[in-house]
Amino acid sequence: MAAIRCRCGWKITVSGEIPNPLEWKIISDVQFDGFAGVVDAEEIYLAARSQFKCPVCGRLWVFWDGFDQDPSCYAPEGDD
Ligand SMILES: [Zn+2]
DSSP states (O other), rough: OOEEOOOOOOOOOOSSSSSSEEEEEEEOHHHTTTTTOOOHHHHHHSEEEEEEOOOOOOOEETTTTOTSSSOOEEOOOOOO
C-alpha cells in the first residue's frame, strides 16, 4: 500500500519520504510498560503501530494490524 485515498479526496502517501511527516506512531501503555531501562529506539519503533493524519480533514488512518491489513479510519467530530 503506497498511498491512502482519504475520504476527503486527499492522497496520503504511506511509503516514500522518511521520516514521513504525516505518520505518527502509537503504542499501548501495556506494551510500553514492557520496556525498561535503556532501550534501543528501534525496538519501540517496531512495537508501535503506524497511523497517518490527513493534512486536509484531520482524519486518522490507523494500521492496527500492520500494513497487510486495511487501516481503520477515525474522523474528528464537528462542532454541531
Ligand atoms: Zn482527508
